[in-house]
Amino acid sequence: MHYLASAAPTTVAAASAAAWRVGRRRLVVECAVSGTNDGEPAPQRSMRAACDLGEMSSKTFLLVSKRKLIALCAFSVCLHSSRYFSALALGDPSVKIEDVTPKIFPSGPLFPTENHIAELFEINTYSVVNIFDSTLRPQLNVTGVVEIPEGNGSGVVWDDSGHIVTNYHVVGSALSKNPKPGDIVARVTILAAEGIQKSFEGKLVGADRAKDLAVLKVEAPKDLLKPINVGQSSALRVGQQCLAIGNPFGFDHTLTVGVISGLNRDIFSQAGVTIGGGIQTDAAINPGNSGGPLLDSKGHMIGINTAIFTQTGTSAGVGFAIPSSTVLKITPQLIQFGKVRRAGLNVEFAPDLIAYQLNVRNGALILKVTGGSAAAKAGLTPTGRGFAGNIILGDIIVAVDGKPIKGKSDLLRVLDDYNVGDQVTLTVQRGAETLELALPLEEESI
Numbered sequence: 001m002h003y004l005a006s007a008a009p010t011t012v013a014a015a016s017a018a019a020w021r022v023g024r025r026r027l028v029v030e031c032a033v034s035g036t037n038d039g040e041p042a043p044q045r046s047m048r049a050a051c052d053l054g055e056m057s058s059k060t061f062l063l064v065s066k067r068k069l070i071a072l073c074a075f076s077v078c079l080h081s082s083r084y085f086s087a088l089a090l091g092d093p094s095v096k097i098e099d100v101t102p103k104i105f106p107s108g109p110l111f112p113t114e115n116h117i118a119e120l121f122e123i124n125t126y127s128v129v130n131i132f133d134s135t136l137r138p139q140l141n142v143t144g145v146v147e148i149p150e151g152n153g154s155g156v157v158w159d160d161s162g163h164i165v166t167n168y169h170v171v172g173s174a175l176s177k178n179p180k181p182g183d184i185v186a187r188v189t190i191l192a193a194e195g196i197q198k199s200f201e202g203k204l205v206g207a208d209r210a211k212d213l214a215v216l217k218v219e220a221p222k223d224l225l226k227p228i229n230v231g232q233s234s235a236l237r238v239g240q241q242c243l244a245i246g247n248p249f250g251f252d253h254t255l256t257v258g259v260i261s262g263l264n265r266d267i268f269s270q271a272g273v274t275i276g277g278g279i280q281t282d283a284a285i286n287p288g289n290s291g292g293p294l295l296d297s298k299g300h301m302i303g304i305n306t307a308i309f310t311q312t313g314t315s316a317g318v319g320f321a322i323p324s325s326t327v328l329k330i331t332p333q334l335i336q337f338g339k340v341r342r343a344g345l346n347v348e349f350a351p352d353l354i355a356y357q358l359n360v361r362n363g364a365l366i367l368k369v370t371g372g373s374a375a376a377k378a379g380l381t382p383t384g385r386g387f388a389g390n391i392i393l394g395d396i397i398v399a400v401d402g403k404p405i406k407g408k409s410d411l412l413r414v415l416d417d418y419n420v421g422d423q424v425t426l427t428v429q430r431g432a433e434t435l436e437l438a439l440p441l442e443e444e445s446i
Helices: 002-035 044-090 112-127 168-175 324-337 352-357 374-378 408-415
Strands: 128-133 152-157 163-166 184-191 197-208 213-217 241-246 254-268 274-281 293-296 301-308 319-323 347-349 364-369 396-400 423-430 433-440
Touching: 112 128, 112 152, 112 184, 112 241, 112 254, 112 293, 128 163, 128 168, 152 168, 152 241, 152 301, 163 324, 168 184, 168 197, 168 213, 184 213, 197 324, 213 324, 241 301, 254 301, 254 319, 274 301, 274 324, 274 408, 301 324, 319 324, 352 364, 352 408, 364 408, 374 433, 396 408
Parallel strands: none
Antiparallel strands: 128 152, 128 184, 152 163, 163 213, 184 197, 197 213, 241 254, 241 293, 254 274, 274 319, 293 301, 301 319, 347 364, 364 396, 396 423, 423 433
């Protein structure tokens, strides 16, 4: 196109010169013919008329030639353009398919590490289920996309009796209606052979809000139930590889891989409680992963994915899981009793902030002691007021079996490692005196 446009003025100039030469020859001929009239010279007016006629003919011819040339150029441009765009639309018949097809390389076997991760995913997907809160329904928005509520999550097959472990908050909407054991609170979808999904009613067995755990039961055939292999979270090390399997956004099973980023983290769960001893990982945990397993490189479950730290609602590389040591302690109790029999002192402690305001910088300050409890029999003293209304601090527990206690939350975390009936020795600060008191732990009732 650019070449045609630049060549057009040259062509017009050449045509103009040719037309001028033709007009000039015509003028000469006409003058010669006009100059011989029976041997007499032609009148001056006739010669001028002939010259005028020659000039007129030359101008007319030049104008006609220019118009024809412009039309010819336009036709050439159109013809060239039509051929160009036809080539774009119809392709180039001279090109062969094999000439423009790149070489295809065979995929070949996976690297050993890739193959290992792929095998772990394929095996453990049969132990990971999808859980949908029965009180919620998917919402279809104007674009035709199904919006998945927070009640959609994951769970793990605990045993071949049909017990399913998940997060409390995954079925939190149904649990807020205070269902009884045996009531249907969710739909549980299990992956069967050949990728077939089978759905069952999930009946409530028990739930523990304090640890954000719940147990459901499904009436599914034993050959469909593939219990998860549970590992030891106490042996974890920061930097080791981990894998998270779940059902984010309502899709089929998905896998994310990362490392253990931290241990003994406080987890601020969606159930509104703080859980100690949490596992931090950079494996992406998104909505729908909650309740799914966090696996080590051997395929053993080392935690239950439960929360993420985010400012956008999506994974920011900071995810948390409830350690398997906590799951192993809570789940059997929920199956046996429908609740957790939590070991404690039946003593009310001051929140850490209030204790700090009362100038207690170290230890758990006792506010109240339940009458008739083992703590009361051991002689633990609560906080009270003097005759003048001044506050008299009660006993401050600074250690349990030699384990230092910094505050109330620290004491509760330490007591999580004990069972009802275990004997413990408390180190108590009473004024300027330090005491050692031995007493059995009771089932927590306050």
